[in-house]
Amino acid sequence: MPLLGGTIETPRELYVHKLGAALKMENTILEMLPQLEEHANDEQLRQALQHHLEETRGHVANLERVFQVLGAEVEDSSCPAIEGLEKEGQANLKMVDDSLNDQVIISGVCETEHHEIAVYEGLIANAQAMGEQDAVTLLQANLQNEEATLRKAKQMGEQFAQRAAVSV
Numbered sequence: 001m002p003l004l005g006g007t008i009e010t011p012r013e014l015y016v017h018k019l020g021a022a023l024k025m026e027n028t029i030l031e032m033l034p035q036l037e038e039h040a041n042d043e044q045l046r047q048a049l050q051h052h053l054e055e056t057r058g059h060v061a062n063l064e065r066v067f068q069v070l071g072a073e074v075e076d077s078s079c080p081a082i083e084g085l086e087k088e089g090q091a092n093l094k095m096v097d098d099s100l101n102d103q104v105i106i107s108g109v110c111e112t113e114h115h116e117i118a119v120y121e122g123l124i125a126n127a128q129a130m131g132e133q134d135a136v137t138l139l140q141a142n143l144q145n146e147e148a149t150l151r152k153a154k155q156m157g158e159q160f161a162q163r164a165a166v167s168v
Helices: 011-039 044-072 080-096 097-131 133-166
Strands: none
Touching: 011 044, 011 097, 011 133, 044 097, 044 133, 080 097, 097 133
16 A cells, blocks of 8 residues: 555555455444434334344455455555445434434435445456455455345335335
8 A cells, every 4th residue: 555645556556445445334334333223213124234233244354354365454445435325324314203214224225235335346356357366255245245235125115115105
C-alpha cells in the first residue's frame, strides 16, 4: 500500500486497497446491525438481523484471511458507499412512524446486500486474474452468504409490503 496517502501504482496495491474498503464495509455493517435490530418491530426480522450479524463476523474473518494469503497488512480503507447507505437508513428511520421501521430496515438491507455482492464480485474477478485461488475461495464464501441474505431479505420485504398494503 502507498504510504501516507501516496499514489496507488500497481494493480495489486489497488486490490489491497479495495480489500480494505470491503473490510471497512463489513465492520461498518457490524456496527449497524445491532442498531437496526433495536428499531425492528417484527420478531422474524430481528432474528434475521442477529443471524446476519454472526455471518458478518465470519465475513470479517475471511477478509482478514485474504490479507494474510496475500501477505498484506490487515488495514481497512474508506468506504463512502456504505457510509452513504448508513446515513440514508438513519435518516429514513428518523422520518417515518415506528410502524414503518421494518419496511425501512428491509429496504436498506436489500440495498446494502446489492452493494456487498458487487464488491465481492469485483474482488473475486481480480483475485482470479492474479491467480490467488485461496483468496477466491474465501471471497466466494462471503459472496454466497450475501446472495442468500438478499434472497431472504427480498422475500421478507415482499411480506412487509403486502401487510402494509392490506392495512391501508
